[in-house]
Amino acid sequence: MRVTLSNLQKMAGSGEKIAVLTCYDASFATLLENAGVDVLLVGDSLGMVVQGEETTLPVSMDDMVYHTRCVGHGAKKPFVVADMPFGSYQQGPAQAMRNAAKLMAAGAQMVKLEGGAAMAKTVAFLVERGIPVCGHVGLTPQSVHQLGGYKVQGKGDAAAQKVIEDALALQQAGAGLLVLEAIPAALAQQVTQQLTIPTIGIGAGPDCAGQVLVLYDLLGIYPGKPPRFAKNFLAGTDSIQEAVKNYVRAVKDGLFPASEHCF
Ligand SMILES: Nc1nc(=O)c2c([nH]1)NC[C@@H]1CN(c3ccc(C(=O)N[C@@H](CCC(=O)O)C(=O)O)cc3)CN21
Numbered sequence: 068m069r070v071t072l073s074n075l076q077k078m079a080g081s082g083e084k085i086a087v088l089t090c091y092d093a094s095f096a097t098l099l100e101n102a103g104v105d106v107l108l109v110g111d112s113l114g115m116v117v118q119g120e121e122t123t124l125p126v127s128m129d130d131m132v133y134h135t136r137c138v139g140h141g142a143k144k145p146f147v148v149a150d151m152p153f154g155s156y157q158q159g160p161a162q163a164m165r166n167a168a169k170l171m172a173a174g175a176q177m178v179k180l181e182g183g184a185a186m187a188k189t190v191a192f193l194v195e196r197g198i199p200v201c202g203h204v205g206l207t208p209q210s211v212h213q214l215g216g217y218k219v220q221g222k223g224d225a226a227a228q229k230v231i232e233d234a235l236a237l238q239q240a241g242a243g244l245l246v247l248e249a250i251p252a253a254l255a256q257q258v259t260q261q262l263t264i265p266t267i268g269i270g271a272g273p274d275c276a277g278q279v280l281v282l283y284d285l286l287g288i289y290p291g292k293p294p295r296f297a298k299n300f301l302a303g304t305d306s307i308q309e310a311v312k313n314y315v316r317a318v319k320d321g322l323f324p325a326s327e328h329c330f
């Protein structure tokens with residue numbers, strides 16, 4: 068039986084941490100399913116780790132549809148979330164609906180889009196038409212050129228307040244999950260407490276309802292300097308399967324992220 072949004076909601080309510088990993092192909096989807104990963108995110112990070120681009124901006128809808136279909140073929144149990152790529156939803160609700168439908172048809176159970184209160188109308192439009200939506204606030208990589216780099220967000224009272232308001236606006240609009248990326252752990256804890264929907268953190272401390280990591284960072288195969296919040300779980304193990312199981316266990320036990328992975 069496939070994991071559902073209501074399963075994830077219940078897990079969050081009972082304090083069971085949600086283990087999420089990015090995934091881009093069928094073979095890894097099967098491996099992650101067998102290792103007990105709850106949610107697979109077909110992330111637009113594939114532009115960087117699969118395509119070798121410097122940012123996620125060049126990723127197309129066709130790329131996301133292709134990888135979502137690949138993941139869908141490999142995974143029967145995990146809940147599959149697909150990123151809406153840069154330029155596929157920012158124009159407005161009608162454009163977002165057209166493109167979200169393609170990802171749902173390709174095998175996603177939910178779409179994710181970046182942005183806060185400014186995206187609330189678009190989120191509500193999709194949710195009212197039957198498409199579950201995951202929000203994404205804090206460090207939003209599709210805005211890297213506006214943010215001035217991949218930097219921690221929500222530092223200082225005004226910036227923290229903005230993250231809280233964005234999170235509440237997305238929940239109000241009907242978002243079912245919310246990714247918090249690269250914000251101070253104390254702020255992520257506050258957001259998680261104020262929301263009724265599960266938060267999924269990456270560089271957002273241990274108090275989120277779940278954690279997500281880029282698969283290639285977990286395997287230590289991303290070229291270049293990994294983000295502070297990444298951890299190589301393959302180091303010291305003999306197999307990818309074991310590394311992923313160790314990640315799932317560390318998330319479930321609240322041992323990942325540790326303080327050295329947090330802001
Ligand atoms: N392999 C990979 N892992 C990711 O987590 C990831 C991607 N790719 N591609 C899309 C975005 C880009 N992300 C990134 C990339 C780099 C940093 C980074 O190096 N941050 C520094 C600076 C922090 C600061 O000074 O504010 C760090 O030390 O973590 C953070 C997020 C997260 N996502």
Ligand SMILES: CC(C)C(=O)C(=O)O
Pocket residue numbers: 089108109110111112113150246248269279280281
């Ligand atoms: C890092 C996660 C949250 C993501 O959006 C991606 O992999 O694209």
Ligand SMILES: [Mg+2]
Pocket residue numbers: 110111112123150
């Ligand atoms: Mg993404």
